[in-house]
Amino acid sequence: MKDYFxxxxxxxxxxxxxxxxxxxxxxxxxxxxxxxxxxxxxDQIKAGIDIISDGxxxxxxxxIFTRKLPGIKENxxxxxxxxxxxxxxxxxxxxxITKAPKVKGIITGPSxxxxxxxxxxxxxxxxxxxxxxxxxxxxxxxxxxxKAGVTLLQIDEPIFSTxxxxxxxGKQAIETITKSLHIPTCMHVCGDLSNxxxxxxxxxxxxxxxxxxxxxxxxxxxxxxxxAGRMVGFGCVDxxxxxxxxxxxxxxxxxxxxxxxxxxxLLLDPDCGMRMISREAAFAKLKNMxxxxxxxxxSL
Numbered sequence: 001m002k003d004y005f006x007x008x009x010x011x012x013x014x015x016x017x018x019x020x021x022x023x024x025x026x027x028x029x030x031x032x033x034x035x036x037x038x039x040x041x042x043d044q045i046k047a048g049i050d051i052i053s054d055g056x057x058x059x060x061x062x063x064i065f066t067r068k069l070p071g072i073k074e075n076x077x078x079x080x081x082x083x084x085x086x087x088x089x090x091x092x093x094x095x096x097i098t099k100a101p102k103v104k105g106i107i108t109g110p111s112x113x114x115x116x117x118x119x120x121x122x123x124x125x126x127x128x129x130x131x132x133x134x135x136x137x138x139x140x141x142x143x144x145x146x147k148a149g150v151t152l153l154q155i156d157e158p159i160f161s162t163x164x165x166x167x168x169x170g171k172q173a174i175e176t177i178t179k180s181l182h183i184p185t186c187m188h189v190c191g192d193l194s195n196x197x198x199x200x201x202x203x204x205x206x207x208x209x210x211x212x213x214x215x216x217x218x219x220x221x222x223x224x225x226x227x228a229g230r231m232v233g234f235g236c237v238d239x240x241x242x243x244x245x246x247x248x249x250x251x252x253x254x255x256x257x258x259x260x261x262x263x264x265x266l267l268l269d270p271d272c273g274m275r276m277i278s279r280e281a282a283f284a285k286l287k288n289m290x291x292x293x294x295x296x297x298x299s300l
Contacts, residue, residue, distance in 0.1 A: 001297075005151050005184045006051065006102065008174075009263050009300065010254070010293045013051035013233070014044060015188055015209065016156065017273030018181035019282050020057035033058050041096045043279070046215050047286035051102040051151055054092035056273065061108045061156060062116035064088065069137055076120045081133045086262040087144040102152075105119040105145030106151045106241075109187070110134040110173035111165040131271050133171035139180045146183050152207065158272075160200060161191030167199040175204050186233060190215075190272045197221045211234025213253055213270040214240055217262050235271035237289050242281040250292035263300055268293050 018040035040055025058064055060186060066072045068088045071081035089106070096103045114131040124130045142153055155174055159165045178185045186207035189200060192215050200208070208227070212218050212235045222232075236253040237245060257266055266287060274282040 008050060010297045011050040011267055011294050012048070012290050013104060013152075013267055013269045014049060014053050014286070015190075015233075015235070015239075015269055015273050015277035016104075016154065016269070017056035017061070018043065018053070019275060019277060019279040020055075021279055035222050037092050037095055039279070041099050043283050044286065045100055047283055048290035049286060051104050052096055052100045053104050053106055054089065054096045056089075056106060056275065058092070060275075061273070062113060065108050065138065065141070066113060066117060069134075070101075071123075072117065074118055077117050077124060077130060078121050080121075080123050081137050083140040085138045088141055089196070090141075090144045090148050093150060095144055097149050103150050104152045104154055104186075105142070105148070105150035106154045106156065107138050107141055107145070107177075109155045109159075109170070110138065110177075111170040112157050112159040113138075115159050115164060127272070128166050131165075131169055131173045132176070135176040139177055142177050142181055146181050150183065151288045152184050153181060153188055154188055154207075154209070155205070156188045158188070160189045160196055161193055163195055167196060168290050171199070171203050178204050188233065188272075190235070193218050193221055197225070201225060205230070207231040207233050207267060209235070209267075209269065211235040212257065213238045213245075213271050214251075215271075216256075219256060222260055227261075231265045231267050232257075234268050235262070236268055236292075237270040237285045239270045239272045239274050239277060239285070242277050244281055244284040245288060247288050247292045247295065250289055253297055254292055254296045258296070263296075274298065 023035040036057040044052040068084040183204040188209040190211040
């Protein structure tokens, strides 16, 4: 296990987003989403999560970043993409760091950003060229999160499982980010990995985070593949539904993961972000995941 960032067998984390819950109060006059950040952080801590996030409550994973990058207006690329004038997610992440000992910084990956945009400029001939410039643009954000004190930097690339993105360019774009950092890095890819697994394993990150509860067939893909000493973010809770799995069900998933990977390289988390489900379901899923991890850990 990579004990330089988490010295705990079957540690728990989140993929990122949490249901945004707004409330009143004086501070929310100036920052309407402050309470949503505070609730997301508090719920993760109360559930017992080892490595929390800031909750990613300020918008969807594309717009959180693209609305701050020069060269982009709404969902249109209108000129050369440049780094943001100031950090985008750092303030919320710093808040989380004041509340928990280990916090994950999260950025949306360059390829996923590129495929969420429409090119309206001759500056870019295709999404691949755009992805490479987006990688350069978000390096500042990654470095700012590192400086803020995050334990782990996660890059979200859900587009990789669709077959739409050029994975060789995607790898190059992610490497632009990871080579600029000194902290451990993680890449999250949800969905069916069967057509892309070999290319994804070439991406230079310390943790590979995948969806295994909604896509249980993903786990068999690793029986004959070398992870080269890396950890696996093991999605063991389904985030596509408000239906809450009980502890026994989650334990069975974790135990299946241990059969394939062993316990020491697993980092347990939900399949994906939880933004689209209810707060009640999200909290219950995290709490049950933590309890399942505890029970399995005691049985080892």
